[in-house]
Amino acid sequence: MASVELDGIGKKFGDVVGVATQSMTIHDGEFMVFLGPSGCGKTTTMRMIAGLLEPSEGRVLVDGEDVTYDAPKDRDIAMVFQNYGLYPHMSVGENIGYPLKVRGLSKADRKAQIQDVAERVELTQLLDRRPSALSGGQRQRVALARAIVRRPKVFLMDEPLSNLDAQLRVSMRAEIKHLQQEMGITTVYVTHDQIEALTLADRIVIMQKGVIQQLGTPEEIYNTPANLFVANFIGSPSMNLINGSLENGIFTAPGGVHVPLKDSSQKNRANVVLGIRPEDMSVCDAVGAMISGVLYNSEMTGDAVFATIDVGEARVCARGDRHLRFQKAQKVGFDLDLDYVHLFDGKSGARL
Amino acid sequence: MTSLSSGVAPMPTKAQIRRQRNRKTMSVLRIVGILLITALWLLPVLWICATAFKSPGDVISLDIFFTPTLDNFAKAVGPNYQLGGRIWNSIIVTVGTLLVAIPSSTAAAYAFSRFRYPGGIVWPIGLLATQFVPAVMIIIPLFILFRSIGLLDTPIALIAVNLSVVVPYAIWMIKGFMDALPMDMEEAAMMDGASRFRALIDVVIPVAMPGIITATIFCFVVTWNEFFYALILTSNDSVTLPVSLMSARTDKGDEWEIMAVIGLTIMVPMMLISRVVQRHFLKGLTAGAVK
Ligand SMILES: Nc1ncnc2c1ncn2[C@@H]1O[C@H](COP(=O)(O)OP(=O)(O)OP(=O)(O)O)[C@@H](O)[C@H]1O
């Protein structure tokens, strides 16, 4: 049980900025997910929390105590590695029991605890095997068991599910969430899979190029993205972004886009990006629609139909009823749910 | 398998028969070839083995048949040749060298492999560069050095010299192996509560064992066979097996049968050890095979 605080932490590799100066607090018992594209500094940040990487600047605090220069072993933080990092020369049982062995527990005590954890992650049948004789999912569970066997203060997981197939990923995801809630251990979880992030997280940190773009609950991230990057990154298919201008509370863009905003107090601006998610639009008659254009493509996904139209230079996609059918090059109109219209500054990308 | 249901195997065609015969001839040829090469390699060894059991008169005859005798062995361990003492010296020098070389090379290899430090690759390369100096060039200075500190004709001098030869290679061999090990494992150990040293002992060394064993065999062979330094730096008390071969060259001529006995004593442990170690080595290889 512990809170983790990053205070102005940053890491440079020579001239390369791995993580720019960042601060954040992870609350006691919280499930925090680091989400971002490849190379954005997720792993680097996590390794600084772990103590495997010394930050170039700033401090790491666990429960208010400065641990920036403490060795990993003195932090009582457990980590699950992407490639599991299992010990190939030890049996599964020995792997799980290693943290206890290092702490000097007797063989009998270790055995009891190993048994206990193995039951939790359903490994009891495999305790005598070598890791090389396990499947990916089983190895993953061994790594998990090894991390929880000693009830650490903080749990770190670096893309723990990325080597598993889709189905296993879903079930392991539920297992991890369940374990975390049951044990109430502060957890930091790195992923670049947004579904994983949205389903697991209490709060999400979105990073790009070593900079935190937004920190918030999954709802906040999804419903009020702080900037264009987040808006574009979260959601599948991703949010429609239309370049245009704002005048007297009305957003207009080439191709006849005409959106009267709910909030008419917005200042007039020339360079504005309007964002709207496909599911926040309804397909309607082309005449008199807020957005209309020629059908570019329509896709049936089973539970819905996604219609994409060409509007000026933009391509806009809307989610429609699954019974909708379109003709080639048909003129289609979309109406926007004005409660979910997002506006961003075209230059800085910040939310307006 | 259609032939199974009909119960009759199809007759092989002529071409098939020819191909089969060709394959048979090939495999016979191959076995003969292997035997020939093996014989070529083993003949001198067998000859030495035989010579060790021959009486002096039989040694120079080319007869394959002779009455075996153990006289040569009795003579070799006797006061003239002191084979027992020579074996002991060789064991002390070899074991002493390995005991220092392997742990220190492992530690150095780990440091070279994992830490960043000013100079970088210059250090391990510099270490290897010491081996570019021919032994004949430094033997005189070494002789004078050991004489002045009173270590001439002692196992310590030989151990020191052997270390200087063996350690650079051992470091490079083990380093290569460690470079290929993923960092995950030792980082996992450190996260699990181990110090770096403990992670080295518990995880890195066991997993790097095949590499360490390879280096050990190499060091063993080099040290056990080392002749030149031992020849110059020892005279009486600390003479090792390879040098003692020389003592069979007397003014009355070369005593081939004694040389054969000593040669056998040099070869047998090497063969035994590589056999035992080979088995370990293979086990280590498979144990390390997990990603
Ligand atoms: N040891 C290193 N030396 C130099 N640059 C590094 C090093 N480690 C990371 N970097 C750089 O720092 C940046 C952040 O890397 P990091 O591994 O944290 O990314 P990540 O978000 O975990 O990406 P991924 O999703 O691919 O794992 C990258 O640009 C990377 O190239």
Ligand SMILES: [Mg+2]
């Ligand atoms: Mg990463």
